[in-house]
Amino acid sequence: MPIPETVGAFAIVPSNDLSTAILFWKRLGFVRTGGDDRYIIVTGWGCEVHLTPGPDGMLVRIGWPSRLMSGPREHAGGNHE
Numbered sequence: 001m002p003i004p005e006t007v008g009a010f011a012i013v014p015s016n017d018l019s020t021a022i023l024f025w026k027r028l029g030f031v032r033t034g035g036d037d038r039y040i041i042v043t044g045w046g047c048e049v050h051l052t053p054g055p056d057g058m059l060v061r062i063g064w065p066s067r068l069m070s071g072p073r074e075h076a077g078g079n080h081e
Contacts (some may be wrong), residue, residue: 008046008047009046009047009048009061010047010049011047011048011049011050012052012061013048013049013050013051013052014051014052014053014054015051015052015053015054016053016057018040018051018053020037021040021051022040022051025042025044025049025051026042028044028045029045030042030043030044030045030049031043031044033048035050035051038052038053039051040052041053041059065079069074
């Protein structure tokens, strides 16, 4: 019996908005590879991320992903953020 392919690591990440979370991970190059409506599995970079709804009343807030979702911004020196 062949041994199934494995991933290097995986994380279970709660999210207040699974649709937006999927878009965020896709932007990083991950693809949806499994799950269902309330448990999404995305794979990329040799890893899996399991997206789940956050517990009721839990606020999952991170500042920098919103900048990534809007794309790089150019600064006066020509550097990208």
